[in-house]
Amino acid sequence: MQFTKPLFLLLPAACLSAQLWAQAPVVDMNSPRQGAESGRSIQGEIYQQLQQLRQEMMTLRGIVEEQEHQISQLKQQGLDRYIDLDRRLGSLTTGAAGAVVGSSSAEAGITAGADSGEIPSASDVPAVAAATSVTASPSVSGPVPAVASSGNDSSDYTDAYALVRSGNYDQAITAFLAYVERYPSGRYTPNAWYWLGELYVAVKPQNLKGATEAFQYLLSKYPDHDKVPAAMYKLGTVYFLNGNKQKSQELLTHVIDRYGSTGNSAVNKSREFLRKNF
Known part of the structure; x- marks a missing residue:
C-alpha cells in the first residue's frame, strides 16, 4: 500500500509523454520527397522574383518612353518659340562674319512636286560677308514686277x-x-519660299535679311514640310554669316538632334559645318 500512490501518479505522466512523442513530426532532410518539396519551394520563389523584375522593367521602360516623348515635345516647343521670337525682332544687327565652309551640289533636275540640291552660294564657299539691312518681307509687301503666268501653279x-x-x-x-x-x-x-531663301544668299549683294525671313517663314508656316531640315541648315549658315554664331550653333545642333536618325543630308552638312567653324 505504500507504493500505490506513487505508481498512480506516474501512470498519467507516462501516458502524456508517449502522447507528446507521437505528435512530434519527424523530418528527414535526406528524404527524396522532402528534397523535392524544398526544391519546388525555391523555384517558386525564384519565379515570383523574376515576374516581379519583369513587371518593374516594364514600368521603367514605360517611364523612359514617356520622358523621351516629353523631351521631344519640349525641344519642338523650344524651337517654335525660338523661331517666333526671332521673327518678331524684325531686324538683324550688322556684323562681320567669319569664313564659311560648306558643301553643295548643283541642281540636276526637277520633278513635278519635289526639288533636290542647292544653289552654290556664298554660304557654301569661303567668304566674308556682312548682314544687310534691306527690307524683304515674307508677306511680299509692295508691288511685285509682273511675271507671265500660265495660270497653273505647277x-x-x-x-x-x-x-x-x-x-x-x-x-x-x-x-x-x-x-x-x-x-x-x-x-x-x-x-x-525655300528657294527665295537660297537665292537671297546667292545674289550679289547678298540679302541676308530676306534669306532669314524666307527660311523662318517656311519653318513657322510649314513645320512638317520635307524642306524643313534643309531650311534649318541654311538658316543656321545665314546666322553665321550675320555674325550670330550662338544662334547658328543652336540651330545646327537642333538639326542633328531632331533628324539624326533619318539619314537626311542636312544632318551631315550640319555636322560638317559645326566641325569646321566651331
Missing part, C-alpha cells in the same frame, strides 16, 4: 525654277515672289 513653279538652273538668280527671285503672291496656298509654295 507650270509657273517649273518656269521659276528653270531660272534658278540657268543661273538667272535676280529673275528667279522676281518669279518666285510673284509665285508666292499668286499662289499663297499652292502645292509648291513652301518650295518657293
Whole structure:
C-alpha cells in the first residue's frame, strides 16, 4: 500500500509523454520527397522574383518612353518659340562674319512636286560677308514686277525654277515672289519660299535679311514640310554669316538632334559645318 500512490501518479505522466512523442513530426532532410518539396519551394520563389523584375522593367521602360516623348515635345516647343521670337525682332544687327565652309551640289533636275540640291552660294564657299539691312518681307509687301503666268501653279513653279538652273538668280527671285503672291496656298509654295531663301544668299549683294525671313517663314508656316531640315541648315549658315554664331550653333545642333536618325543630308552638312567653324 505504500507504493500505490506513487505508481498512480506516474501512470498519467507516462501516458502524456508517449502522447507528446507521437505528435512530434519527424523530418528527414535526406528524404527524396522532402528534397523535392524544398526544391519546388525555391523555384517558386525564384519565379515570383523574376515576374516581379519583369513587371518593374516594364514600368521603367514605360517611364523612359514617356520622358523621351516629353523631351521631344519640349525641344519642338523650344524651337517654335525660338523661331517666333526671332521673327518678331524684325531686324538683324550688322556684323562681320567669319569664313564659311560648306558643301553643295548643283541642281540636276526637277520633278513635278519635289526639288533636290542647292544653289552654290556664298554660304557654301569661303567668304566674308556682312548682314544687310534691306527690307524683304515674307508677306511680299509692295508691288511685285509682273511675271507671265500660265495660270497653273505647277507650270509657273517649273518656269521659276528653270531660272534658278540657268543661273538667272535676280529673275528667279522676281518669279518666285510673284509665285508666292499668286499662289499663297499652292502645292509648291513652301518650295518657293525655300528657294527665295537660297537665292537671297546667292545674289550679289547678298540679302541676308530676306534669306532669314524666307527660311523662318517656311519653318513657322510649314513645320512638317520635307524642306524643313534643309531650311534649318541654311538658316543656321545665314546666322553665321550675320555674325550670330550662338544662334547658328543652336540651330545646327537642333538639326542633328531632331533628324539624326533619318539619314537626311542636312544632318551631315550640319555636322560638317559645326566641325569646321566651331
